[in-house]
Amino acid sequence: MSRPSDVLDALHATIVGQDEVVEALVLGLIAGGHILLEGTPGVAKTLACRALAASVGGVFRRVQFTPDLLPSDVVGTRIFDQKTGEFATVFGPLFANVVLADEINRAPAKVQSALLEGMQERRATIGLQTHDLPAPFVVLATMNPYDTDGTYPLPLAQLDRFLAKVIVRYPTRDEEQAIVDRFSGDEPALRAGVATLADVQRWQREAHGVFVDAKVRDYAIDIVRASRSAELVAHGASPRAALALVALARARAYLEGRSFAAPDDVRDLAAAVLRHRISYDDRIAIEDGHPEDVVREIVGSVRAP
């Protein structure tokens, strides 16, 4: 029987550094939530997602979001089969265990909404029929923060459906040397099948049973509530953020083999839960503030139990 730490090791065998990203992907898998990755091109966002899908032996699909993408390109469509004289359903890339939505903000709202509906409901409607998406089902979406011309920013309500948003940073010098050494020739094979889809579903059930003490729960709630009255914040995080923070804390405890969530879990994961759920006041531009600093201040303003 595999453990989630096996998947973590498999990802580390492929990805150089990016500990926070790798951990967030595994936590998303355990908590059954979707993860948004933000980073410049070429920092291993796609590779990390492919490595994750390979490690659990699931079906992996990648959708490159572009301005001319249609909802049917993601969800699927019904086509007329001339041989049988009937309409047949062709399932789109959404019907996979790990879906990589590359540059999600490059497609118009209609396509984003089709994807996000599937993320929320775990079902998709093609024609008149509604189909369940496979389980486990995880969407990993990427966004490039700089090249924003011609993009369609995701509204807060849709961003709220992502369990966490992780910033994929540039590697350190040592890491960059290791990347060049490891990937200069043929791309190394991904470590496939270290766990099964049945394992993942078991992890999700067991992680749900991880104990969260009332003090730890209240700490998570206090951090989310602090986001609503913080300086330079126009709209704070919703109660869904508190749910996400507790779910991630449980997943982290499970990943580390603990039977209980600790204040460290909440504090470490709070920024990833909050950063995409907050909208900022216009004064942040005038006062030359940085959203990451605001989030850090929110988390630091609440005393751990």
Place this chain on the structure above:
Amino acid sequence: MARPRRALALALTLAAALSALWLPVEAQAQGLRSLHVDALSMRADRTRVPVGETFHLAIHARVRERVAALDELVVPDVGSMHLLGDERHVSAGPGGTDIVETLTLEPTTPGPFTFPAAYFDAIDANTKKPSRFAANPVRVVVTAQAVYYASTRTVLFPLVARVLVMAVALFAVLALVVLVVALRGRKRIPVVPAAAPPAPVPAAPPRTPRDEVADAFRAYRSAPADGALRRLRAALFAAAGVPPGATLRDALANTGDAALRPVLSAAEHAAFGPARARDDASRELSDATEAWLR
């Protein structure tokens, strides 16, 4: 008779002035938008600005409706200042729209300057009447470095020198008085044999974090309730050198005492672990603390 006539003339003049102020708003009422205006404010990012340096004057309006722009907004006259930039941001959300107009300005002449209030005319959606909404005026002081240095040299330096001379003179007089009093006093004071110094009392050794842990542990062992556990955990974290509100990772990172690490982890388990495993966790904490105290 003269007094009532003067009063009447004054009232007429006042009425004419008021109607002149009101008329433009009334006349334009047909073209005005109906808005719920929640806020209109103006502020500068610097209140003292040297000539030649730039600063920003930001006007912030918030209306409850979703609007694409607020073209009615009249920005204040900036006098002789150079207007280097005028940027307008509009952000609409579910609660309304924020409009922020930022002027980048460079003052050219020194002295205080008050920006008159920015304003706009609209039909107040609360009262359904045409109204003028105005922000607060903003005052900045424009300084000139050359004038400042000149005044420092010509005014401030002589003043400081005079104060120093006076202080030295006063000190000399006081020292003289103290000397005279001391010389006279020496003749009059009778010699008294000095009292024997009190026997030295041994000072209590300062309490260490280990003492605090020992006390908290005794209290926890006699009644392992939540309060006693919190006190013991706090004492252990203090022994690790971290302040209240720190987490286990902070404590583990901060302490150089390898023997303290398992005690800290046991305290975390006892404090946040599931109720069904609390007895085991409590026993584990007691054993680990006892071993560390030994």
